[in-house]
Amino acid sequence: MATGQIARPGHPRAVTTSKSSLPYQVILYLNGFYFAFFFIAEILIYIFKGETLPYATNALAAEVVLVFILAGVEALRLCMGGKGNxxxxxxxxxxxxLFTLPALFGTLFILLWQTYVLRIEVILAAIQLAFIGLELIFSIIACITFASQ
Structure with a gap:
Protein backbone atom coordinates (compact mmCIF):
# COMPACT_ATOMS: atom_id res chain seq x y z
CA MET A 1 0.00 0.00 0.00
CA ALA A 2 1.32 3.44 -0.92
CA THR A 3 2.10 6.03 1.72
CA GLY A 4 -0.95 8.04 2.66
CA GLN A 5 -3.49 5.45 1.55
CA ILE A 6 -5.71 3.78 4.10
CA ALA A 7 -7.47 0.53 3.45
CA ARG A 8 -11.16 0.83 4.18
CA PRO A 9 -12.91 -2.21 5.55
CA GLY A 10 -15.15 -3.89 3.04
CA HIS A 11 -13.34 -2.47 -0.02
CA PRO A 12 -11.21 -5.00 -1.84
CA ARG A 13 -7.95 -3.74 -3.20
CA ALA A 14 -8.02 -3.58 -6.96
CA VAL A 15 -4.96 -5.13 -8.50
CA THR A 16 -4.34 -4.42 -12.13
CA THR A 17 -1.61 -5.90 -14.24
CA SER A 18 -0.30 -4.48 -17.44
CA LYS A 19 -0.27 -6.77 -20.44
CA SER A 20 1.62 -4.38 -22.71
CA SER A 21 4.92 -5.68 -23.99
CA LEU A 22 8.04 -3.82 -22.90
CA PRO A 23 10.34 -5.43 -25.52
CA TYR A 24 7.85 -4.55 -28.27
CA GLN A 25 7.63 -0.95 -27.06
CA VAL A 26 11.43 -0.63 -26.86
CA ILE A 27 11.85 -1.98 -30.41
CA LEU A 28 9.18 0.39 -31.73
CA TYR A 29 10.88 3.30 -29.95
CA LEU A 30 14.34 2.44 -31.31
CA ASN A 31 12.97 1.85 -34.80
CA GLY A 32 11.43 5.33 -34.74
CA PHE A 33 14.87 6.85 -34.31
CA TYR A 34 16.52 4.43 -36.71
CA PHE A 35 13.94 5.04 -39.44
CA ALA A 36 14.44 8.81 -39.15
CA PHE A 37 18.16 8.22 -39.71
CA PHE A 38 17.40 5.73 -42.50
CA PHE A 39 15.08 8.20 -44.27
CA ILE A 40 17.58 11.08 -44.12
CA ALA A 41 20.39 8.79 -45.28
CA GLU A 42 18.28 7.57 -48.22
CA ILE A 43 17.47 11.13 -49.30
CA LEU A 44 21.17 12.04 -49.16
CA ILE A 45 22.06 8.87 -51.09
CA TYR A 46 19.48 9.76 -53.76
CA ILE A 47 21.04 13.22 -54.06
CA PHE A 48 24.41 11.55 -54.54
CA LYS A 49 22.99 9.09 -57.09
CA GLY A 50 21.23 11.85 -59.00
CA GLU A 51 24.48 13.77 -59.35
CA THR A 52 26.79 10.87 -60.25
CA LEU A 53 24.77 8.08 -61.89
CA PRO A 54 22.80 8.10 -65.15
CA TYR A 55 19.08 7.54 -64.57
CA ALA A 56 16.25 6.95 -67.04
CA THR A 57 13.66 9.69 -67.30
CA ASN A 58 11.58 9.97 -64.12
CA ALA A 59 13.14 6.85 -62.54
CA LEU A 60 14.91 8.83 -59.83
CA ALA A 61 11.79 10.86 -59.05
CA ALA A 62 9.68 7.70 -58.79
CA GLU A 63 12.15 6.12 -56.39
CA VAL A 64 12.24 9.22 -54.20
CA VAL A 65 8.43 9.32 -54.12
CA LEU A 66 8.40 5.69 -53.03
CA VAL A 67 10.80 6.51 -50.17
CA PHE A 68 8.46 9.31 -49.03
CA ILE A 69 5.49 6.90 -49.19
CA LEU A 70 7.52 4.41 -47.16
CA ALA A 71 8.17 7.13 -44.58
CA GLY A 72 4.45 7.82 -44.24
CA VAL A 73 3.56 4.14 -43.94
CA GLU A 74 6.33 3.56 -41.41
CA ALA A 75 5.25 6.54 -39.30
CA LEU A 76 1.66 5.26 -39.24
CA ARG A 77 2.82 1.75 -38.45
CA LEU A 78 5.04 2.81 -35.56
CA CYS A 79 2.37 5.13 -34.15
CA MET A 80 -0.36 2.46 -34.31
CA GLY A 81 1.90 -0.18 -32.81
CA GLY A 82 3.05 2.02 -29.94
CA LYS A 83 -0.42 3.29 -29.06
CA GLY A 84 -1.94 -0.17 -29.41
CA ASN A 85 0.69 -1.69 -27.15
CA LEU A 98 -1.33 -4.78 -41.68
CA PHE A 99 0.94 -1.79 -42.28
CA THR A 100 3.95 -4.05 -41.86
CA LEU A 101 3.41 -5.58 -45.32
CA PRO A 102 3.79 -2.32 -47.31
CA ALA A 103 6.69 -1.29 -45.06
CA LEU A 104 8.34 -4.63 -45.74
CA PHE A 105 7.90 -4.29 -49.50
CA GLY A 106 9.14 -0.69 -49.44
CA THR A 107 12.28 -1.75 -47.63
CA LEU A 108 12.73 -4.71 -49.97
CA PHE A 109 12.40 -2.29 -52.89
CA ILE A 110 15.28 -0.24 -51.50
CA LEU A 111 17.29 -3.40 -50.90
CA LEU A 112 16.62 -5.25 -54.16
CA TRP A 113 14.60 -3.52 -56.86
CA GLN A 114 15.73 0.07 -57.23
CA THR A 115 17.77 1.11 -60.26
CA TYR A 116 21.11 1.33 -58.45
CA VAL A 117 21.71 -0.28 -55.05
CA LEU A 118 24.74 0.89 -53.12
CA ARG A 119 26.45 -1.21 -50.44
CA ILE A 120 25.50 1.28 -47.72
CA GLU A 121 21.86 0.91 -48.75
CA VAL A 122 22.12 -2.86 -48.41
CA ILE A 123 23.43 -2.43 -44.85
CA LEU A 124 20.83 0.20 -43.90
CA ALA A 125 17.93 -1.75 -45.41
CA ALA A 126 19.08 -5.00 -43.74
CA ILE A 127 19.01 -3.29 -40.34
CA GLN A 128 15.54 -1.92 -41.11
CA LEU A 129 14.36 -5.40 -42.13
CA ALA A 130 15.69 -6.76 -38.82
CA PHE A 131 13.63 -4.16 -36.95
CA ILE A 132 10.54 -5.04 -39.00
CA GLY A 133 11.05 -8.75 -38.34
CA LEU A 134 11.45 -8.27 -34.59
CA GLU A 135 8.41 -5.99 -34.47
CA LEU A 136 6.40 -8.56 -36.41
CA ILE A 137 7.24 -11.28 -33.88
CA PHE A 138 6.57 -9.10 -30.84
CA SER A 139 3.34 -7.68 -32.28
CA ILE A 140 1.96 -11.18 -32.83
CA ILE A 141 2.87 -12.06 -29.23
CA ALA A 142 1.22 -8.84 -28.04
CA CYS A 143 -1.97 -9.60 -29.99
CA ILE A 144 -2.15 -13.06 -28.47
CA THR A 145 -1.57 -11.60 -24.99
CA PHE A 146 -4.23 -8.90 -25.42
CA ALA A 147 -6.75 -11.38 -26.84
CA SER A 148 -6.32 -13.70 -23.86
CA GLN A 149 -7.83 -11.15 -21.45
Whole structure:
Protein backbone atom coordinates (compact mmCIF):
# COMPACT_ATOMS: atom_id res chain seq x y z
CA MET A 1 0.00 0.00 0.00
CA ALA A 2 1.32 3.44 -0.92
CA THR A 3 2.10 6.03 1.72
CA GLY A 4 -0.95 8.04 2.66
CA GLN A 5 -3.49 5.45 1.55
CA ILE A 6 -5.71 3.78 4.10
CA ALA A 7 -7.47 0.53 3.45
CA ARG A 8 -11.16 0.83 4.18
CA PRO A 9 -12.91 -2.21 5.55
CA GLY A 10 -15.15 -3.89 3.04
CA HIS A 11 -13.34 -2.47 -0.02
CA PRO A 12 -11.21 -5.00 -1.84
CA ARG A 13 -7.95 -3.74 -3.20
CA ALA A 14 -8.02 -3.58 -6.96
CA VAL A 15 -4.96 -5.13 -8.50
CA THR A 16 -4.34 -4.42 -12.13
CA THR A 17 -1.61 -5.90 -14.24
CA SER A 18 -0.30 -4.48 -17.44
CA LYS A 19 -0.27 -6.77 -20.44
CA SER A 20 1.62 -4.38 -22.71
CA SER A 21 4.92 -5.68 -23.99
CA LEU A 22 8.04 -3.82 -22.90
CA PRO A 23 10.34 -5.43 -25.52
CA TYR A 24 7.85 -4.55 -28.27
CA GLN A 25 7.63 -0.95 -27.06
CA VAL A 26 11.43 -0.63 -26.86
CA ILE A 27 11.85 -1.98 -30.41
CA LEU A 28 9.18 0.39 -31.73
CA TYR A 29 10.88 3.30 -29.95
CA LEU A 30 14.34 2.44 -31.31
CA ASN A 31 12.97 1.85 -34.80
CA GLY A 32 11.43 5.33 -34.74
CA PHE A 33 14.87 6.85 -34.31
CA TYR A 34 16.52 4.43 -36.71
CA PHE A 35 13.94 5.04 -39.44
CA ALA A 36 14.44 8.81 -39.15
CA PHE A 37 18.16 8.22 -39.71
CA PHE A 38 17.40 5.73 -42.50
CA PHE A 39 15.08 8.20 -44.27
CA ILE A 40 17.58 11.08 -44.12
CA ALA A 41 20.39 8.79 -45.28
CA GLU A 42 18.28 7.57 -48.22
CA ILE A 43 17.47 11.13 -49.30
CA LEU A 44 21.17 12.04 -49.16
CA ILE A 45 22.06 8.87 -51.09
CA TYR A 46 19.48 9.76 -53.76
CA ILE A 47 21.04 13.22 -54.06
CA PHE A 48 24.41 11.55 -54.54
CA LYS A 49 22.99 9.09 -57.09
CA GLY A 50 21.23 11.85 -59.00
CA GLU A 51 24.48 13.77 -59.35
CA THR A 52 26.79 10.87 -60.25
CA LEU A 53 24.77 8.08 -61.89
CA PRO A 54 22.80 8.10 -65.15
CA TYR A 55 19.08 7.54 -64.57
CA ALA A 56 16.25 6.95 -67.04
CA THR A 57 13.66 9.69 -67.30
CA ASN A 58 11.58 9.97 -64.12
CA ALA A 59 13.14 6.85 -62.54
CA LEU A 60 14.91 8.83 -59.83
CA ALA A 61 11.79 10.86 -59.05
CA ALA A 62 9.68 7.70 -58.79
CA GLU A 63 12.15 6.12 -56.39
CA VAL A 64 12.24 9.22 -54.20
CA VAL A 65 8.43 9.32 -54.12
CA LEU A 66 8.40 5.69 -53.03
CA VAL A 67 10.80 6.51 -50.17
CA PHE A 68 8.46 9.31 -49.03
CA ILE A 69 5.49 6.90 -49.19
CA LEU A 70 7.52 4.41 -47.16
CA ALA A 71 8.17 7.13 -44.58
CA GLY A 72 4.45 7.82 -44.24
CA VAL A 73 3.56 4.14 -43.94
CA GLU A 74 6.33 3.56 -41.41
CA ALA A 75 5.25 6.54 -39.30
CA LEU A 76 1.66 5.26 -39.24
CA ARG A 77 2.82 1.75 -38.45
CA LEU A 78 5.04 2.81 -35.56
CA CYS A 79 2.37 5.13 -34.15
CA MET A 80 -0.36 2.46 -34.31
CA GLY A 81 1.90 -0.18 -32.81
CA GLY A 82 3.05 2.02 -29.94
CA LYS A 83 -0.42 3.29 -29.06
CA GLY A 84 -1.94 -0.17 -29.41
CA ASN A 85 0.69 -1.69 -27.15
CA UNK A 86 0.40 0.98 -24.46
CA UNK A 87 -3.41 0.94 -24.45
CA UNK A 88 -3.49 -2.85 -24.80
CA UNK A 89 -5.72 -2.49 -27.85
CA UNK A 90 -5.41 -5.54 -30.08
CA UNK A 91 -7.11 -3.79 -33.01
CA UNK A 92 -4.41 -1.11 -33.17
CA UNK A 93 -1.67 -3.72 -33.01
CA UNK A 94 -3.41 -5.70 -35.80
CA UNK A 95 -3.55 -2.53 -37.93
CA UNK A 96 0.18 -2.14 -37.25
CA UNK A 97 0.59 -5.70 -38.52
CA LEU A 98 -1.33 -4.78 -41.68
CA PHE A 99 0.94 -1.79 -42.28
CA THR A 100 3.95 -4.05 -41.86
CA LEU A 101 3.41 -5.58 -45.32
CA PRO A 102 3.79 -2.32 -47.31
CA ALA A 103 6.69 -1.29 -45.06
CA LEU A 104 8.34 -4.63 -45.74
CA PHE A 105 7.90 -4.29 -49.50
CA GLY A 106 9.14 -0.69 -49.44
CA THR A 107 12.28 -1.75 -47.63
CA LEU A 108 12.73 -4.71 -49.97
CA PHE A 109 12.40 -2.29 -52.89
CA ILE A 110 15.28 -0.24 -51.50
CA LEU A 111 17.29 -3.40 -50.90
CA LEU A 112 16.62 -5.25 -54.16
CA TRP A 113 14.60 -3.52 -56.86
CA GLN A 114 15.73 0.07 -57.23
CA THR A 115 17.77 1.11 -60.26
CA TYR A 116 21.11 1.33 -58.45
CA VAL A 117 21.71 -0.28 -55.05
CA LEU A 118 24.74 0.89 -53.12
CA ARG A 119 26.45 -1.21 -50.44
CA ILE A 120 25.50 1.28 -47.72
CA GLU A 121 21.86 0.91 -48.75
CA VAL A 122 22.12 -2.86 -48.41
CA ILE A 123 23.43 -2.43 -44.85
CA LEU A 124 20.83 0.20 -43.90
CA ALA A 125 17.93 -1.75 -45.41
CA ALA A 126 19.08 -5.00 -43.74
CA ILE A 127 19.01 -3.29 -40.34
CA GLN A 128 15.54 -1.92 -41.11
CA LEU A 129 14.36 -5.40 -42.13
CA ALA A 130 15.69 -6.76 -38.82
CA PHE A 131 13.63 -4.16 -36.95
CA ILE A 132 10.54 -5.04 -39.00
CA GLY A 133 11.05 -8.75 -38.34
CA LEU A 134 11.45 -8.27 -34.59
CA GLU A 135 8.41 -5.99 -34.47
CA LEU A 136 6.40 -8.56 -36.41
CA ILE A 137 7.24 -11.28 -33.88
CA PHE A 138 6.57 -9.10 -30.84
CA SER A 139 3.34 -7.68 -32.28
CA ILE A 140 1.96 -11.18 -32.83
CA ILE A 141 2.87 -12.06 -29.23
CA ALA A 142 1.22 -8.84 -28.04
CA CYS A 143 -1.97 -9.60 -29.99
CA ILE A 144 -2.15 -13.06 -28.47
CA THR A 145 -1.57 -11.60 -24.99
CA PHE A 146 -4.23 -8.90 -25.42
CA ALA A 147 -6.75 -11.38 -26.84
CA SER A 148 -6.32 -13.70 -23.86
CA GLN A 149 -7.83 -11.15 -21.45
Missing amino acids: LTENALSVISCL
